[in-house]
Amino acid sequence: MGSKKKHTPKSADKPKGQQNGQSRHSDNGLKTEKKGSPPTSAQSKGQQRDKSSSCSKIWLLVAFLSVMTVGIAVVVVSPSAQSAFVTTYKTYGHEYMLQAAEYLSLDVSEFDKWIMGLTSGDQPQGANSEDPSTQTQKASPTEPRHDVQKDDGQIKNVENGSSGSTQHIQTKSVETSSGTQQESSVQKDVGIRQSNSERHDKANSVVDASSEKPIVQDIKVTTSGGDKATDSLEKDVKPLKTPRDSYAKSSITNNDDYIIRKSLDDADSLLERGVLDEALKKYDTIIATHPASPRAHSGKADTLDKMAEKQRSNELLEQSINMYSQLLNFAHVPDDLMKTTARRLADRQQFRGWGQQSAKTMKFLVDRFPDDIALQRELGVSYLMAGQNAEAKQVFSKILERYQTDGFAMVHLGFIYQTSDNDPATAIPLLQAGIESDAPGTQDGRFYFHLGSALQRQGRMAEAHKLYERGANKGLFLSADQRSLYNVNTLTGRPWWTVEQTGYQRYIKLLEDNWQVIREEGLSQLNSETGDFRPEDENLRETGEWKQLTLYAQGRKRSKICAKVPKTCGLIDQIEPANSCRRGQVKFSVMHPGVHVWPHCGPTNCRIRAHLGLVVPEGPRIRVINETRTWQEGKFILFDDSFEHEVWHDGKSVRMVLIVDFWHPELTELQRQSLTPI
Numbered sequence: 001m002g003s004k005k006k007h008t009p010k011s012a013d014k015p016k017g018q019q020n021g022q023s024r025h026s027d028n029g030l031k032t033e034k035k036g037s038p039p040t041s042a043q044s045k046g047q048q049r050d051k052s053s054s055c056s057k058i059w060l061l062v063a064f065l066s067v068m069t070v071g072i073a074v075v076v077v078s079p080s081a082q083s084a085f086v087t088t089y090k091t092y093g094h095e096y097m098l099q100a101a102e103y104l105s106l107d108v109s110e111f112d113k114w115i116m117g118l119t120s121g122d123q124p125q126g127a128n129s130e131d132p133s134t135q136t137q138k139a140s141p142t143e144p145r146h147d148v149q150k151d152d153g154q155i156k157n158v159e160n161g162s163s164g165s166t167q168h169i170q171t172k173s174v175e176t177s178s179g180t181q182q183e184s185s186v187q188k189d190v191g192i193r194q195s196n197s198e199r200h201d202k203a204n205s206v207v208d209a210s211s212e213k214p215i216v217q218d219i220k221v222t223t224s225g226g227d228k229a230t231d232s233l234e235k236d237v238k239p240l241k242t243p244r245d246s247y248a249k250s251s252i253t254n255n256d257d258y259i260i261r262k263s264l265d266d267a268d269s270l271l272e273r274g275v276l277d278e279a280l281k282k283y284d285t286i287i288a289t290h291p292a293s294p295r296a297h298s299g300k301a302d303t304l305d306k307m308a309e310k311q312r313s314n315e316l317l318e319q320s321i322n323m324y325s326q327l328l329n330f331a332h333v334p335d336d337l338m339k340t341t342a343r344r345l346a347d348r349q350q351f352r353g354w355g356q357q358s359a360k361t362m363k364f365l366v367d368r369f370p371d372d373i374a375l376q377r378e379l380g381v382s383y384l385m386a387g388q389n390a391e392a393k394q395v396f397s398k399i400l401e402r403y404q405t406d407g408f409a410m411v412h413l414g415f416i417y418q419t420s421d422n423d424p425a426t427a428i429p430l431l432q433a434g435i436e437s438d439a440p441g442t443q444d445g446r447f448y449f450h451l452g453s454a455l456q457r458q459g460r461m462a463e464a465h466k467l468y469e470r471g472a473n474k475g476l477f478l479s480a481d482q483r484s485l486y487n488v489n490t491l492t493g494r495p496w497w498t499v500e501q502t503g504y505q506r507y508i509k510l511l512e513d514n515w516q517v518i519r520e521e522g523l524s525q526l527n528s529e530t531g532d533f534r535p536e537d538e539n540l541r542e543t544g545e546w547k548q549l550t551l552y553a554q555g556r557k558r559s560k561i562c563a564k565v566p567k568t569c570g571l572i573d574q575i576e577p578a579n580s581c582r583r584g585q586v587k588f589s590v591m592h593p594g595v596h597v598w599p600h601c602g603p604t605n606c607r608i609r610a611h612l613g614l615v616v617p618e619g620p621r622i623r624v625i626n627e628t629r630t631w632q633e634g635k636f637i638l639f640d641d642s643f644e645h646e647v648w649h650d651g652k653s654v655r656m657v658l659i660v661d662f663w664h665p666e667l668t669e670l671q672r673q674s675l676t677p678i
């Protein structure tokens with residue numbers, strides 16, 4: 001069984017079917033472009049509009065313009081006629097007014113302001129049409145709900161992880177995961193890492209109506225109350241597509257931002273073209289006059305974020321994180337913008353190393369959109385990444401209470417049962433069903449890896465092997481026997497190595513020549529009262545006592561420990577391919593009689609694991625694939641621990657070895673420097 005730490009695929013090992021994130025704007029831009037998202041009622045309306053014949057459109061426009069021109073004239077001349085105008089305005093909608101104004105070459109934003117002033121405290125139907133919550137309010141109970149999922153809660157549209165869960169649009173009583181944010185004692189890295197962009201893709205938002213839209217909502221309710229005249233007009237008129245509908249960034253633009261959209265678009269374009277200083281200035285200028293503009297704030301945060309990336313500056317990154325955070329507290333942030341912003345914030349917090357903050361951000365988002373299952377999945381992953389396994393478990397369990405067939409939740413929950421709880425019996429059916437669902441995010445080596453491991457621990461060897469074959473055929477493993485998840489695919493893989501095959505003869509000799517010195521230091525620590533040996537904590541053992549004292553990890557020397565075993569570390573300091581091996585460790589390993597280490601694979605094929613026998617009684621043995629060997633005092637055995645191996649100690653006294661991981665000899669210097677540490 002792999003260690004939690006070790007078996008952590010990085011972004012390079014992305015699950016199939018998930019791609020890198022889209023840009024913020026394409027993510028936000030048009031709901032209709034979102035794969036798998038059910039159309040909102042706004043969209044279906046838009047489609048209806050498209051279908052209206054151009055003939056009737058022209059007729060309508062002419063008729064409408066006449067009405068409007070007369071309306072404006074009357075209003076200007078006679079203030080008492082304003083209320084009549086407002087009624088007309090309400091009937092036809094804000095957007096038509098704007099369209100007409102555009103048609104007449106009026107200054108649209110001035111006109112817009114004037115209209116807004118005239119109708120202040122009121123909101124015509126059709127305004128804020130990107131707001132899903134208001135769409136929900138508008139929808140009549142008999143109107144076909146295009147956004148409703150028709151079956152019994154099964155997850156549809158899973159291609160991008162969107163769930164089509166909007167059938168629950170008005171169910172506000174859904175419990176959200178527990179708010180407890182206590183520090184978890186569970187090991188931090190449990191092998192779940194996903195870039196935020198992956199999560200974005202998986203979780204492409206579904207429309208939901210959970211956010212509060214205080215101003216608009218009430219009015220919508222009253223205007224949708226079945227005013228017959230309005231209804232028949234709406235039916236007959238087949239309204240034209242409004243400029244607002246066709247505005248590409250409609251879904252991230254609130255009413256106030258819509259008025260200043262030109263400036264915002266200009267700033268966005270600077271940002272997209274990478275003219276960051278100018279973009280920043282432009283956003284600042286907008287913010288100076290529109291301090292509550294959500295888009296200006298998000299644009300500025302994006303700009304700072306890009307600058308941080310370019311300049312590799314944590315200070316800028318933190319400024320951008322601050323800016324994103326502020327936006328969460330703004331009023332009238334369109335749902336799409338809120339989701340994108342909070343997701344980006346969570347990703348940046350994660351990147352900054354603030355995993356728990358990141359999970360809190362996702363929790364905020366889930367509380368705000370409790371019916372958005374994609375967000376719940378992301379929250380579960382965030383908890384896992386923050387090492388908050390108990391919270392993650394709760395989130396995935398809750399998803400499954402409501403969506404019994406959610407494959408994504410199943411594999412993750414199974415993963416937790418296997419790796420954290422050491423409960424293969426519970427893990428197996430979850431992992432199996434999750435993998436069989438073939439849902440996005442489920443065809444990942446980690447889940448095959450841990451399902452196989454759970455099966456092996458239940459003695460179901462043939463099933464495990466079949467699964468490993470399947471994983472290998474899918475390209476998730478190098479082979480059924482070599483199941484590391486961080487690999488350089490070109491490297492020679494063989495279970496057992498000779499010293500000559502490694503080319504590291506001189507280093508091997510140096511250590512073998514000094515094996516007794518090394519043994520003395522190891523034993524001194526084993527017997528010391530303050531002993532720094534730590535029990536193996538990677539859930540690899542079936543039985544027995546197994547302790548390790550780590551001197552180097554991820555290419556870094558542990559100076560405090562080395563001070564206690566200076567001669568050994570002095571030797572390792574002379575062995576560059578070992579002391580620089582960022583995908584390995586150097587450690588004393590002590591096994592007591594009675595140990596059985598489950599069959600398992602290491603995390604990477606980038607290292608050769610060398611064991612120097614220090615204290616070797618009769619009894620212990622190690623199997624790598626189909627060849628079992630034992631140790632000899634003062635001698636090395638070398639193997640590639642990415643292949644399946646298993647250890648037993650049937651002897652009567654402790655066995656101690658020094659484990660030294662060397663870079664795989666075929667890795668180039670550049671590769672050694674650029675590979676991520678494990």
Ligand code: LMR
Pocket residue numbers: 589590591597622641645647657
């Ligand atoms: C392993 O690396 O899994 C074991 O072989 C370690 C040990 O001490 O034998």
Ligand code: MN
Pocket residue numbers: 600601602641645
């Ligand atoms: Mn091992």
